[in-house]
Amino acid sequence: MSQKSLDLVLVNPANRKQIYQSLSTNLSAIEPPVWAGLMATFVRNKGFSVQIVDACADELTADETAARVAELNPFLTAIVVYGHHPSGSTQVMPGAGSVCTAIKQQDPKQKVLLVGGHVAALPERSLREEDADFVAAGEGLYTMLELIEALKSGGTDLTKVRGLWYMDGDKVKVNRAAPLLMALEKEMPGIAWDLLPMEKYRAHNWHCFGDRDRQPYAALYTTLGCPFHCSYCCIQSPFKSGEEKLGYKKMINSYRFWSPQRVMEEIDLLVNKYGVKNLKISDEMFVLNPKHVLGICDGIIERGYDLNIWACARVDTIRDDMLDKLKRAGFNWMALGIENASQKVRDDVQKGYKQEEIHGTVNKIRNAGMYIISNYIIGLPEDDLETMEATLDLALDLKCDFISFYSGMAYPGSALYDKAVEEGLPLPESWTGYSQHGFDTMPLGTNYLSSAQVLEFRDKAFQVYYNNPGYLEMIARKFGQETVEQIRQMASHKLERKLLAKVSV
Incomplete structure (x- = not known):
């Protein structure tokens, strides 16, 4: 493997066919990966190099996505598990999981981080079930940045990477939480449009x-977040640990501009x-x-x-x-x-x-x-x-x-999901079951x-x-x-x- 020259690759996994069935052909939107674009700006503004692989827009299979990552050969690959509406994160997981597996099969040494609303709601389960090395428990910005720094320094001490879940042998390790990013305009002013295939959206x-x-x-x-508390909504799930770190009361939601x-x-x-x-x-x-x-x-x-x-x-x-x-x-x-x-x-x-x-x-x-x-x-x-x-x-x-x-739907990260788990109510057997238009929707x-x-x-x-x-x-x-x-x-x-x-x- 050639010497690494790229710090981070952000992957937007392909998912439209699984999510929308035949509606994906010409009716549904092809959305730019907004969160991946914001993360790219944040990391780039800290002096690190970054590329985005939009497997959804480029219609890449998991193996093709993994091959593109291998060509770029970064210190860290972050698979971004965010949808284009609050309910969209969980249904992205099958595509994200397939890419994780494909990357590890092509290059077992490539370090992979899962970040996004779904994995922030279920960090330990995501770590145990997917072929990823790391999971970000919060919105992932500081976690990603500090993890790149740790890997570039040899990757032997991960304990200072805030918001990180990882395995130490057969034991699950979790570090202290990372705060929310509050200086949006200074540190993450916009989306890295130049890294995206704009003509395809x-x-x-x-x-x-x-x-x-x-x-x-x-x-x-x-804006980021929502001040309301609808029990079926999971939009705040990636923000809750960061809110707690900043001293927010449990029933107060962050809403940033x-x-x-x-x-x-x-x-x-x-x-x-x-x-x-x-x-x-x-x-x-x-x-x-x-x-x-x-x-x-x-x-x-x-x-x-x-x-x-x-x-x-x-x-x-x-x-x-x-x-x-x-x-x-x-x-x-x-x-x-x-x-x-x-x-x-x-x-x-x-x-x-x-x-x-x-x-x-x-x-x-x-x-x-x-x-x-x-x-x-x-x-x-x-x-x-x-x-x-x-x-x-x-x-x-x-x-x-x-x-x-x-x-x-009881989306992970919502109050309905917590209630369903507590009461033992039937939930989908796979993450595709959370897609509103999927074959196994439940x-x-x-x-x-x-x-x-x-x-x-x-x-x-x-x-x-x-x-x-x-x-x-x-x-x-x-x-x-x-x-x-x-x-x-x-x-x-x-x-x-x-x-x-x-x-x-």
């Missing part, structure tokens, strides 16, 4: 309804160097802090950029004084987590907005000229057939421009219904909504008949489900 089909080109496309964070000025520098680069028109704000909760949101809107409006942006909001976080500027800045789509029609079901998972706010918020967004993608969860703990039917009825009544029906059963009943209803609701004549007529008026045909094509993809093998869906 594309927006979701719905993001570009109305015959918009889906490329060029990019995604970025303007890049300034509007710094965000605009990133958008300037994307627009002027890469020609980006379609942009996703990846924040779990973007529309929250008015000063932050309006500062970014003002920056985009002042520059006159013609952008097609989507971002997430809660039903109860959109203020009237934000709407006009959001639309003028190019926020054509708002993603709303409506989740469920039942106040009782929502309250049980700490999704605490009022029933009357739903229609009011949807109407306000529409009146501002924006489109809505609404998200619903079928099969939360207090759901039964009646409440799930009510959720489908609400979706049909609101008639949002696009919707996602998710199954209730939702969490409710207090009244089985996993199979939940999944059967979810798949039925998808077909009912997207084949509804009233919905299709609205889409034809807004976007044209070609978009209607796109939706019909999408609805024609019937997902194969192991759990429903004997059920017609």
Whole structure:
């Protein structure tokens, strides 16, 4: 093996086919690996050399990914187990595990670190089950940096690498926790776009309804974390150990910002160097802090950029004084987590907005000229057939421009997962079972219904909504008949489900 000249390779493992089945061909987005890009910037700013292998965008097999890593021959390979939404980390694990194994088969001496939301939630299990040398217990930034330094110094003393889990013989070792990175703008100001295959990323089909080109496309964070405590969400799992290290109380979530000025520098680069028109704000909760949101809107409006942006909001976080500027800045789509029609079901998972706010918020967004993608969860703990039917009825009544029906899932790192483990509830046998669109998807059963009943209803609701004549007529008026045909094509993809093998869906 040649002498090492590269410090770090960050790998975004391939996963789209496993996660989306036939939907991955031309309907789903090809997302830039935002966390890998941020990590690359952080490490590079500390004086270390880094490359990114985006196996997902380059459609590399595990063996091809391992071969590329072997060519680069770094001191450390970090496999980044982050998805593009909070629920996306666990379903990345099969791809990540395959790459770990392939790297070790090609070069047993190559040091491999797993980092990301899923492994931060289950560090010991990840270390024991996967062919990795190390696991990062927190968000991984300081762990990665200190591990590179330790390996370059001979790798004999790992005890000072904060946030690191590793094996010492047959014993599991864990070091003291690493804090969160608080100086975002100084130490991790943006994404290392120059290390990514920018020409390969594309927006979701719905993001570009109305015959918009889906490329060029990019995604970025303007904040990290979420102050809310929905029990089905696992977004804070990589941040909790770092929060504790900084003295946060257990029920307080961190919520960190890049300034509007710094965000605009990133958008300037994307627009002027890469020609980006379609942009996703990846924040779990973007529309929250008015000063932050309006500062970014003002920056985009002042520059006159013609952008097609989507971002997430809660039903109860959109203020009237934000709407006009959001639309003028190019926020054509708002993603709303409506989740469920039942106040009782929502309250049980700490999704605490009022029933009357739903229609009011949807109407306000529409009146501002924006489109809505609404998200619903079928099969939360207090759901039964009646409440799930009510959720489908609400979706049909609101008639949002696009919707996602998710199954209730106990993701590692969420309060629902902890409760399911404590009570011995059935969970998926493999990590692919946590994918919403996978073959072996297995939702969490409710207090009244089985996993199979939940999944059967979810798949039925998808077909009912997207084949509804009233919905299709609205889409034809807004976007044209070609978009209607796109939706019909999408609805024609019937997902194969192991759990429903004997059920017609």
